[in-house]
Amino acid sequence: MALQINIDNGGTLTDICILDDTGVRKTKVLTTPYDLSKCFFEGLQKASGVIYGQTDVRRLLEEVDLIRYSTTQGTNAICERKGPRLGLIIDAQSRDLPVRLAEHDPEVFDVLVGDRVVFLDSATVMGDTAEVDVVKAINHLTATGANRLVVSFGGDDFLAVEDRFKKIALRKYPRHLLGAVPILYGSDLTADQDVVRRTWTAVINSFLHPAMEAFLFNAESRLREYRTKNPLLIFRNDGDASRVAKTVAINTYSSGPRGGMEGVKAFSRLYGFTDSVSIDVGGTTTDIGQYLNGTVAEVRRGHVEGISVSIPLCEIMSAGAGGSSIFRVVNNHITIGPDSVGAVPGPACFGRGGKEATITDAGLLCGLFDPKSYFGGGMTLDVERATNAVTTNIAEPLRLKLDDALLQMELAYEEKIAVELHRFTKISKDTVMLAFGGAGPLNACGVAEKAGIDQVAIPQMAAVFSAYGIGSCDVSQRYTVMLEQHDTASLKDALDALKVKASRDMYAEGYEAGNYAMEARLVADFGNGREEIQTLDDEPVFPAAFDKAGTVELELKAVKALRTEGAKKASFTRGKPAVSVGVRNVLTRSKGRVDVPVYQLAQLQKGDWAIGPAILEEDFFTCRVLDGWAFVVSDAGDVLLNRKG
Structure with a gap:
């Protein structure tokens, strides 16, 4: 296997997965937003x-064959509502369009666009006085605070109208001028x-584009400075995957989670989960x-935060609750997220200035983490700061003792994720829950109990599972035109015109003609939600049924195919009882604080098993094994937890 580096950038931590002939290895760094x-x-x-046993980036970049990158930054930006102020120019014949857009998510529409909307008649854009009206529309939106514009017209001739608008805008606001406002067309x-899907697609893309x-x-x-041989x-x-210059911002939305789903697919097939x-x-x-x-x-028409868009997307839902999400007391109840302390300043226990309470702080105070070995020994956790954060923000407002507040935080967190599930x-x-990500295994048993699930699987690579999942992706470019x-x-x-474009783009990706495949299909929309798809062969014929x-x-x-479908199978079979490396005093839900055994995954062999309450951990994740649960290690090094033994 060639040397490959997969990097998954999250809101708090950035995961690195290394694949080569020696196997798979991992590490993490704090995200610097x-x-x-x-x-x-x-x-x-x-x-x-x-x-190499020592830092040598130059050597790494000389020897690496592939560097792949995925991110949750788009997901986090939408979830936290952080991005540019957009202005929207739409057809005057569609006065109800802002209302129809807001119906998908009123809060997101208000944050991204709000009242920065101008109506412009398409006939005006195509007429002799178009220049004056186009300039007025652009100037009005920039004066109201918009720093990026979206233009999206309706009607059958929207392509021609937007093309005319684009030519005027380029002539009046050439891109080489300082202060030229970026404009994206649906x-x-x-x-x-x-028009609703197309407009939302353009709005979300514009919102995500600048940061990406x-x-x-x-x-x-910076990679080119090291003369990296591959992009x-x-x-x-x-x-x-595709290179930077051939990637659209909205296609990076939820790319990290999609990598996780590629891992879920491979993991489920490995163990025969259906x-x-x-x-x-x-x-x-x-x-x-x-x-x-x-x-x-x-x-084919995916969803971003529940908003229907025009591009194909894997069905993944993002809930605003994670290891750094902020806990608050509102109306005598605990609320979680969607805002997060991220990596900077991070949870209070990180000692970087954070003062808000998070589930990471609660986990530390419950005794689940060793303050000295957290993050593979790369970070020492501050118990006093965590105590102050939970006491001030949760315990005192609820008039609870610290331990009772910690248990309430855990229950609220698990309940929220179970409800979203x-x-x-x-x-x-028959459902098996796969728990991964740096904070996934921690409360997995509690989430599963509340969701009514009796089996939880934790991959050995759980801490970097999304980075691991992107390791076999293909390189491709996709195109769509209306006939x-x-x-x-x-x-x-x-089709000939698209093939010419594809050949140019794939050449830019580094692949000559003949080194990649082309797949074409027709999608017919008959209305009322009815679609039919037909794959085309080398001699395409328009199907009479589509008339x-x-x-x-x-x-x-x-597509340049890089994926390989493995035939390997693995299983979970009990062998000998696992040997703990010590005990840790942990706050339990029924017995208060008691000593529980600690098991380190790296020291366990296939078939090793144990029952809870216990802690199972490795360098970058910790799993709380609740009372009534048991775990067993597979012959591939993964973990399966079963409720009621």
């Missing part, structure tokens, strides 16, 4: 130390006829997905 390129290169420094991203652009091009520039590949939310739900708990969010009937759910997935008696004429000649012309469709879209995918 003020400069993501800093934690990116700190991750490469730590990876070189893991490989038609730049999709030919989707649904600044970081990714900065990171790629940085960005893992996308469609499960494939129904798996997953909780990927990071610092800011818990990402929830489901593997069912051999695959993970993907829809039931809201988003279908749980049956205005429903006949074979028009189909062939459109009556309202719209027909041609989709082309150019």
